Amino acid sequence: MAAYANVIVDISLEKLDKTFQYKIPKEWQETLHVGMQVKIPFGNRTITGYVLELTDEPEFDVTKIKPILGAAEGSVAIESQLIELAGWMRRNYGSTMNQALKTVLPIKQQTKQVQRRTVHLMAERGEAMKQLALFEAKHNAARARLLRELLAQESIDYSVVTQKLHIAASVVKGLCDMGLIRVEATTEYRNPVSHLARKDYAITLNAAQQSVVDAVMKDRANGCYQTYLLKGVTGSGKTEVYMELIAEVIEEGRQAIVLIPEIALTYQTVMRFVNRFGERVSILNSRLSAGERYDQYLRAKNGDIDIMIGPRSALFTPFAKLGLIIIDEEHENSYKSETAPRYHARETAIHRAKLCGASVVLGSATPSVESYYCAKAGQYRLLELNRRVEERPLPECEIVDLREELKNGNRSILSERLQELMEDRLQKGQQIMLFLNRRGVAGFVSCRACGYVIKCPHCDVSLSQHNNGKMVCHYCGYEEAVPKACPSCGSKYIGGFKAGTQKIEQVVRERFPGVRTLRMDFDTTRTKDSYENILQAFGNREADVLIGTQMIVKGHDFANVTLVGILAADMSLHVSDYHAAERTFQLLTQAAGRAGRGDCPGQVVIQTYDPEHFAIRTASAQDYELFYEQEINYREMMHYPPVWNMLVILLASPDEQAVAVAAQMIYDNMEQMIGRTFEIQLIGPADASISKINDIYRKVIYLKTDNYDKLIALKDATEQFALTQAVCKNVNIQFDFNPMSGF
Numbered sequence: 001m002a003a004y005a006n007v008i009v010d011i012s013l014e015k016l017d018k019t020f021q022y023k024i025p026k027e028w029q030e031t032l033h034v035g036m037q038v039k040i041p042f043g044n045r046t047i048t049g050y051v052l053e054l055t056d057e058p059e060f061d062v063t064k065i066k067p068i069l070g071a072a073e074g075s076v077a078i079e080s081q082l083i084e085l086a087g088w089m090r091r092n093y094g095s096t097m098n099q100a101l102k103t104v105l106p107i108k109q110q111t112k113q114v115q116r117r118t119v120h121l122m123a124e125r126g127e128a129m130k131q132l133a134l135f136e137a138k139h140n141a142a143r144a145r146l147l148r149e150l151l152a153q154e155s156i157d158y159s160v161v162t163q164k165l166h167i168a169a170s171v172v173k174g175l176c177d178m179g180l181i182r183v184e185a186t187t188e189y190r191n192p193v194s195h196l197a198r199k200d201y202a203i204t205l206n207a208a209q210q211s212v213v214d215a216v217m218k219d220r221a222n223g224c225y226q227t228y229l230l231k232g233v234t235g236s237g238k239t240e241v242y243m244e245l246i247a248e249v250i251e252e253g254r255q256a257i258v259l260i261p262e263i264a265l266t267y268q269t270v271m272r273f274v275n276r277f278g279e280r281v282s283i284l285n286s287r288l289s290a291g292e293r294y295d296q297y298l299r300a301k302n303g304d305i306d307i308m309i310g311p312r313s314a315l316f317t318p319f320a321k322l323g324l325i326i327i328d329e330e331h332e333n334s335y336k337s338e339t340a341p342r343y344h345a346r347e348t349a350i351h352r353a354k355l356c357g358a359s360v361v362l363g364s365a366t367p368s369v370e371s372y373y374c375a376k377a378g379q380y381r382l383l384e385l386n387r388r389v390e391e392r393p394l395p396e397c398e399i400v401d402l403r404e405e406l407k408n409g410n411r412s413i414l415s416e417r418l419q420e421l422m423e424d425r426l427q428k429g430q431q432i433m434l435f436l437n438r439r440g441v442a443g444f445v446s447c448r449a450c451g452y453v454i455k456c457p458h459c460d461v462s463l464s465q466h467n468n469g470k471m472v473c474h475y476c477g478y479e480e481a482v483p484k485a486c487p488s489c490g491s492k493y494i495g496g497f498k499a500g501t502q503k504i505e506q507v508v509r510e511r512f513p514g515v516r517t518l519r520m521d522f523d524t525t526r527t528k529d530s531y532e533n534i535l536q537a538f539g540n541r542e543a544d545v546l547i548g549t550q551m552i553v554k555g556h557d558f559a560n561v562t563l564v565g566i567l568a569a570d571m572s573l574h575v576s577d578y579h580a581a582e583r584t585f586q587l588l589t590q591a592a593g594r595a596g597r598g599d600c601p602g603q604v605v606i607q608t609y610d611p612e613h614f615a616i617r618t619a620s621a622q623d624y625e626l627f628y629e630q631e632i633n634y635r636e637m638m639h640y641p642p643v644w645n646m647l648v649i650l651l652a653s654p655d656e657q658a659v660a661v662a663a664q665m666i667y668d669n670m671e672q673m674i675g676r677t678f679e680i681q682l683i684g685p686a687d688a689s690i691s692k693i694n695d696i697y698r699k700v701i702y703l704k705t706d707n708y709d710k711l712i713a714l715k716d717a718t719e720q721f722a723l724t725q726a727v728c729k730n731v732n733i734q735f736d737f738n739p740m741s742g743f
Helices: 080-095 097-104 125-135 141-153 156-166 169-177 208-219 238-251 267-282 288-300 310-316 345-356 367-376 402-407 416-428 500-512 531-539 578-590 614-621 625-636 656-674 710-724 727-731
Strands: 004-007 020-023 039-041 044-054 116-119 155-157 179-188 226-233 253-259 281-283 306-309 322-328 359-364 381-385 395-399 431-435 469-472 479-481 517-520 544-546 561-567 603-608 645-653 680-693 696-705 733-737
Touching: 004 039, 020 395, 020 402, 039 381, 039 645, 044 080, 044 097, 044 169, 080 097, 080 345, 080 733, 097 310, 097 531, 116 141, 116 156, 125 141, 141 155, 141 169, 155 156, 169 179, 169 322, 208 381, 226 367, 238 253, 238 359, 253 310, 253 561, 267 281, 267 306, 267 625, 281 288, 288 345, 310 345, 322 345, 345 359, 359 614, 367 625, 395 402, 395 416, 395 614, 416 431, 416 531, 416 561, 416 603, 431 578, 431 680, 431 733, 500 517, 500 544, 500 614, 517 531, 544 603, 561 578, 603 614, 614 625, 645 656, 656 680, 656 696, 656 710, 656 727, 696 710
Parallel strands: 226 359, 226 381, 253 306, 253 322, 281 306, 322 359, 395 603, 431 544, 431 561, 517 544, 561 603
Antiparallel strands: 004 020, 004 044, 039 044, 116 155, 116 179, 469 479, 645 696, 645 733, 680 696
């Protein structure tokens, strides 16, 4: 039991580092925990603070450390819950408490608040009339003009007074000093959805959707707040289920958070919620200014909104009565933070829900292997929607072997079959989406003649091509030279993939003269409203073909799209990452799901050099269970998550020698701690996938074991060990549990 508590008294950016130490009275030693709001002596007064850390180490003379007076009375403030969550994140993901706090707390920053000022008439009407006559007699035109307007309407917006009535601030002040008028200032919170025009909402759930809602609400009625995995095929109406659940939870007087990948947080998505819930909805995204973001936190804390929609950071919305957290497209890797603490929104949401008695719904047409594994193990409750709304058929998928296209003399990005179908759709006035799978494009080396991909002999992931003419494994450091010819068939057509969306747009325009195209990629979506403008234009049928990278496959609903072409299905299949097959299956299934969402059936063409790969075969059949069975067997065999857990230690330093020595010392120390056991695998140290960024050298060490707590213990021991080693002082050490991407 800890003897001392480090307490923070002010949650603001400048004060976040500053804690004060207090003694824990014996009667509180078993009940005091991180995040608790406590009463403390501070100078000659009593104030409240939050417990950030429990420790046995006094920071100064123990005779001068004052005791905590007790727990703060009344309801637990939302900050307490978020600080407790930060403590859990620090322990589970490896970071400082300060980094965790800055992640979870809506920190007070100096952002200019929007003030609305109103000028009111204070004097009685008779007195005001007398003053008006006096001002007119003395030719005080400005004073007379303002008083005349106030006699007509009693209160006027300050901006109208200064801009339309052309009255100077000094005139307003003078009348205030005379007691004739009063200026009232109120803070006006910026509302990012206020400009959206609402439409009527009139949708009735079908029987399958209603049964999902009933299952969750029945559990809630029985006091059971658990995690659900909603597995629903593309177009099955998962969003309508989310909205019905939110409506029920709001009816209970609770609040809801909806997490959506940033890339899918579009005008189309937000409008569906605004149409149903109006201004009780708000959004967070990276395009809001700091002031707009902070205003949304304040509105949530004040109870002005019931629903917050946003990417993973929206998870920390300070709702005091949180009842439901929904994570849409839960398989997306953007839910994993790339900076310390490297938390996963799914696990963190489940822990936050436990702290406040909330339900969690994870939704996807292609659930992550981790979530489906948990559902199979009974940790989550599995709910399914196996049919599209209105019984619309799933799109018909066909695979085109690009090796055969090459043999037949077609070197175009578009296969003969895809060109034929595009011709047909353009004649019918239907729309087409062309998806270029650019994920991992810089990585693997493959043969265009036979489809052979060069892999690491030790890790069963593809080798990544580097500029020095070598191919490297980013898990164990194995390397070999890039071959001049294919080791399998001897063809000279071996190398990386070099086509982009601009090239495809050019090919489409040359092949189909007069076709109207829109491109959606990193270059065309840099401005604030670019996503919305492109998607709206395509939705309004201002273009025949939408060409884009993965951002076009995320949850968009276009009724007139009847053909989807997937141009490089195997691009993401051979990246140096054990998630490669899973990501490919998800991307292909999600892309295929964009076709046939209206009255006309959809068709999908999957172009690939590897038509026999199980991820491509199962995606074309839209068969998640068959994909999962094969993928989980591979993970089990290779000791990858979720069957085992993985910890990556990333070391970085501008000193190449220091990072190499530190990595080896940490590896040797770990080897000593682990001893000779097959329960923990230790791999490394190796260069990171990009071994040098901005003159910073990077090394990685991997640990694998089936026990997550063992990894936490090893992380804690490594942190302590690094503190004792002089060479580690100039090396940045970060930890990533169950990483979502290769390092």
